[in-house]
Amino acid sequence: MTVPILPEQPWLSAPATRAVVAALGSGNARIVGGAVRDALLGLPVQDVDIATPLAPGEVIKRLTAARLKAVPTGIAHGTITAVALGHTFEVTTLRRDVATDGRHATVAFSTEWREDAARRDFTINALYADPDTREISDWFGGLGDLEARRVRFIGDPETRIAEDHLRILRFFRFHARFGRGEPDAEGLAACTAHANDLLALSRERIRDEVSKLLAVVDPVPVVGTMLRAGILAPVLSEIADLDRLQRLIATEAGQGAPVSWLRRLAALLPADPIVLEDIAIRLRLSNVDRRRLVAMAAPAGPDVLAEAYWDGIDAARDRRLLAGADADPRLAGWARPKLPASGRALIARGLTPGPEVSHKLGWFERQWVAAGFPAEFDDLLDRAVREG
Numbered sequence: 402m403t404v405p406i407l408p409e410q411p412w413l414s415a416p417a418t419r420a421v422v423a424a425l426g427s428g429n430a431r432i433v434g435g436a437v438r439d440a441l442l443g444l445p446v447q448d449v450d451i452a453t454p455l456a457p458g459e460v461i462k463r464l465t466a467a468r469l470k471a472v473p474t475g476i477a478h479g480t481i482t483a484v485a486l487g488h489t490f491e492v493t494t495l496r497r498d499v500a501t502d503g504r505h506a507t508v509a510f511s512t513e514w515r516e517d518a519a520r521r522d523f524t525i526n527a528l529y530a531d532p533d534t535r536e537i538s539d540w541f542g543g544l545g546d547l548e549a550r551r552v553r554f555i556g557d558p559e560t561r562i563a564e565d566h567l568r569i570l571r572f573f574r575f576h577a578r579f580g581r582g583e584p585d586a587e588g589l590a591a592c593t594a595h596a597n598d599l600l601a602l603s604r605e606r607i608r609d610e611v612s613k614l615l616a617v618v619d620p621v622p623v624v625g626t627m628l629r630a631g632i633l634a635p636v637l638s639e640i641a642d643l644d645r646l647q648r649l650i651a652t653e654a655g656q657g658a659p660v661s662w663l664r665r666l667a668a669l670l671p672a673d674p675i676v677l678e679d680i681a682i683r684l685r686l687s688n689v690d691r692r693r694l695v696a697m698a699a700p701a702g703p704d705v706l707a708e709a710y711w712d713g714i715d716a717a718r719d720r721r722l723l724a725g726a727d728a729d730p731r732l733a734g735w736a737r738p739k740l741p742a743s744g745r746a747l748i749a750r751g752l753t754p755g756p757e758v759s760h761k762l763g764w765f766e767r768q769w770v771a772a773g774f775p776a777e778f779d780d781l782l783d784r785a786v787r788e789g
Contacts, residue, residue, distance in 0.1 A: 407437060407441070409535070413432070413532060418532070425463055429450065434526050435448060449490050461473065497520060523543075523554060523555065523572075551612055555586075569592045570614065572589075577620050604685045605684075607685040611684070621643065624669070645669070646669050667723065672699055677695045693719070698701055699716075709735060710737055710738070746764050747782065
């Protein structure tokens, strides 16, 4: 039987990778997971993860002896971050699950490669490559699934989901990115049966998976499958309009607009600021992202620069993309102008310091923005004193 070989990869022969592999010692390192999967698909490899039978303490000892930085980023679960020549590598000791509750796992360290592979989620993520010979180890049919573009759970899907409920969302995200055709039937059935288990997960974990799903080139077919199966109902029951997302994606592609998962989320939801605010809180969005999402509830207005001034350039672009409107060239390279006057200018015109100054300055700002940010504004200041 021919042993599968990983094609030559620049990152595999790079000095940083070789330094970490050499520090761990012969036979003590295999490239695992996404790096192997993406290399086989001809995709750019972003992160290089390394599995090792060495205990975490021994990993630190060997990296340090080789004058490489060792950061115990996840030592309880066996993960050490190795830093070599400015590049980082996650080095994780082989593991087996001792106990799981759908959110967290208690692990025991192992020296068996197959045992480590068996605890992973999907067959295409359980491929290991020897960094010296480039021989690939595949115990669960991941190579065949990769060729068929099929995302399939390792072993029994329900068991894998019971170990970590987040695998429900990961199943669909990975199918959206790597799959072809309909999702694996057995996996889909298990995800459908356990959709309510998503309620046990932290909102942050749900947000991270949803953001990655919506950022793929075209998530519409998979999101449609999820809606029909009731997968998202427990956590995002407000999703109402798949057609709007489809139109948005076509507009983004036509204009060459950068993908925004927040904008795509807004396309799936009612254009209601109360709903969007609630979801922003539910998904634990940052204040910046919360404001951006809520701003998308408003329709695109006639004055794009005024919108950009008040709500931000992202909001102005988002609204037009959601409306299917052409990009406004005035936004390219636009910077928010600074308000050219302060309360002192109004006091100099006879106003008494106090709340009235703030009120009239606000009037001036609104008029100045509506007038298109004129460089000459003395008349507006005079009007602010009289009319503001």
